[in-house]
Amino acid sequence: MLLRMHQISKSYGPVTANDQVSIELHKGEILAIVGENGAGKSTLMKILYGLEQPDSGTICLNDRQVVFHRPSDAMAQGIGMVQQHFMLFGSMTVAENVVYRKETRKGLFMDHRRNQALVRELSQRYHLPVDPQAVVDDCPVGLQQRIEILKILYQDAHIIIFDEPSAVLTPLEVEDLLKTMDQLSRLGKSIILITHKLHEVMAVAHRVVVMRDGRVISASDTSETSLEKMSYEMVGRQIPTRRMTPPAVGNPLLEVAGLSLKGEPGTITLHDIHLQLRQGEIVGIAGVSGNGQSELIRCLAGLQAYDAGQVMLNGTDVTRASAGTIREAGLAHIPEDRYAWGSAPAATLAENALVGAEGRPPFSRRGILNLRQVNAHAAHLIQGYGVKAASLFQQMASLSGGNAQKLIAAREIARKTPVLIACEPTRGIDIGAMEYIHGQLIEKRDQGDGVLLVSSELSEIMDLCDRIYVMFEGRLNGEFIRGEVDEKTLGLYMLGGNRHAPQTALG
Ligand SMILES: Nc1ncnc2c1ncn2[C@@H]1O[C@H](COP(=O)(O)OP(=O)(O)OP(=O)(O)O)[C@@H](O)[C@H]1O
Numbered sequence: 317m318l319l320r321m322h323q324i325s326k327s328y329g330p331v332t333a334n335d336q337v338s339i340e341l342h343k344g345e346i347l348a349i350v351g352e353n354g355a356g357k358s359t360l361m362k363i364l365y366g367l368e369q370p371d372s373g374t375i376c377l378n379d380r381q382v383v384f385h386r387p388s389d390a391m392a393q394g395i396g397m398v399q400q401h402f403m404l405f406g407s408m409t410v411a412e413n414v415v416y417r418k419e420t421r422k423g424l425f426m427d428h429r430r431n432q433a434l435v436r437e438l439s440q441r442y443h444l445p446v447d448p449q450a451v452v453d454d455c456p457v458g459l460q461q462r463i464e465i466l467k468i469l470y471q472d473a474h475i476i477i478f479d480e481p482s483a484v485l486t487p488l489e490v491e492d493l494l495k496t497m498d499q500l501s502r503l504g505k506s507i508i509l510i511t512h513k514l515h516e517v518m519a520v521a522h523r524v525v526v527m528r529d530g531r532v533i534s535a536s537d538t539s540e541t542s543l544e545k546m547s548y549e550m551v552g553r554q555i556p557t558r559r560m561t562p563p564a565v566g567n568p569l570l571e572v573a574g575l576s577l578k579g580e581p582g583t584i585t586l587h588d589i590h591l592q593l594r595q596g597e598i599v600g601i602a603g604v605s606g607n608g609q610s611e612l613i614r615c616l617a618g619l620q621a622y623d624a625g626q627v628m629l630n631g632t633d634v635t636r637a638s639a640g641t642i643r644e645a646g647l648a649h650i651p652e653d654r655y656a657w658g659s660a661p662a663a664t665l666a667e668n669a670l671v672g673a674e675g676r677p678p679f680s681r682r683g684i685l686n687l688r689q690v691n692a693h694a695a696h697l698i699q700g701y702g703v704k705a706a707s708l709f710q711q712m713a714s715l716s717g718g719n720a721q722k723l724i725a726a727r728e729i730a731r732k733t734p735v736l737i738a739c740e741p742t743r744g745i746d747i748g749a750m751e752y753i754h755g756q757l758i759e760k761r762d763q764g765d766g767v768l769l770v771s772s773e774l775s776e777i778m779d780l781c782d783r784i785y786v787m788f789e790g791r792l793n794g795e796f797i798r799g800e801v802d803e804k805t806l807g808l809y810m811l812g813g814n815r816h817a818p819q820t821a822l823g
Pocket of ligand 1: 328331332333351352353354355356357358359360704705714715716717718719744
């Protein structure tokens with residue numbers, strides 16, 4: 317047996333993150349670990365990678381017990397981890413990043429030619445094409461992930477942990493990644509894949525372990541399980557398929573006319589954006605991430621200045637207004653980066669659930685907070701959205717990633733504003749919570765509000781949106797009505813494959 321983690325337990329205060337968890341990994345095997353948000357997957361991987369120490373339990377490599385106090389201990393034993401946030405130096409070349417700390421030198425100086433040759437050789441051996449001389453910042457996300465993988469292979473890792481690796485990738489990049497994992501396993505590498513995307517598990521993994529509440533619920537060959545069985549084991553119930561009623565469309569709530577932004581060098585420029593969101597509809601912005609969606613939403617939310625254009629929100633002109641004024645005028649916003657924009661990691665859950673409403677009754681009067689109301693509000697959101705938390709007063713940073721996302725979504729949806737902009741609202745979220753958040757967005761639309769959904773998940777856009785804009789290289793280059801477009805056509809527009817005039821659905 318290559319790796320055996322035996323009866324691993326780990327608690328954080330009252331929370332048992334891992335409860336006597338045992339897993340095994342064979343040479344050349346791809347093992348997927350799935351489970352609800354907060355099930356304990358990341359904790360188990362942090363223990364394997366030496367980032368955390370277990371309270372009890374053992375790790376054996378090739379039947380020999382090992383103890384990892386820090387990641388360098390794990391790396392020295394051939395364990396590498398592809399993290400969600402890449403650990404690369406953006407201004408350095410691919411080769412410099414891959415050989416970092418294990419460079420070949422000529423006297424005092426780096427032997428660039430030799431390092432590049434080593435990286436070229438490595439990239440050929442593992443069928444992972446890269447240009448060793450390219451600068452990392454110029455590489456798209458999928459390529460940066462490939463550089464991370466090469467870095468780990470250069471350090472001779474034979475066990476590679478992938479922590480939700482597809483969350484940041486485009487559909488084509490995901491296909492490439494799955495191929496890469498398959499190739500690596502054929503070349504004798506062993507892989508642990510943490511993911512919420514069950515179809516990826518079925519496509520690439522040999523075995524799958526399902527975790528719930530810190531425990532292992534099942535371990536099976538993927539050939540002997542199914543999507544339905546896995547999802548049932550994860551959340552303990554059947555996930556219903558949803559049917560949407562036709563939209564009852566009303567007046568415009570958000571109107572954007574001629575919005576343009578001249579980006580800094582190296583950033584996206586927005587060209588003459590026109591869009592409309594009306595009462596009672598969910599409008600999607602589909603697109604491969606990095607095509608200007610983030611810039612557009614930052615402009616609409618008052619987080620970035622733009623050069624031209626007019627924005628009307630619920631009848632008020634909010635052109636170039638501040639973020640606070642725009643929120644007051646009726647905008648709620650689930651931002652794409654939950655930590656940078658959406659929450660204060662060092663503040664408590666109760667504080668994070670309140671943000672933005674602290675100046676208003678019933679939460680405060682004459683500048684004095686009513687803590688009973690504040691706490692009751694947070695408890696209500698936490699319960700409703702199934703946020704796994706030990707206390708209202710724990711730090712936001714101690715929540716698992718998916719649970720942090722659930723709390724932010726809960727806070728913004730609960731504001732009951734006429735317009736909600738939801739950016740990647742279900743990224744990193746388990747299928748049960750995803751179904752719940754989708755239900756909340758539909759309910760909001762059915763109550764006559766408008767939802768602008770920005771998502772790089774085509775299936776999410778297709779399932780929820782009444783109308784869909786496609787964004788490519790800073791332009792809206794297509795507009796479609798639900799049911800009148802298939803995934804293939806949308807995919808084509810997302811890649812700029814249509815070069816004729818934009819199609820409009822509203823006339
Ligand atoms: N540093 C910490 N302090 C307190 N609690 C923590 C800490 N790290 C994790 N936890 C708790 O341990 C539990 C397991 O979290 P973990 O991150 O392992 O879950 P996960 O399965 O990876 O979830 P996700 O799918 O959301 O990433 C959660 O309840 C989480 O709140």
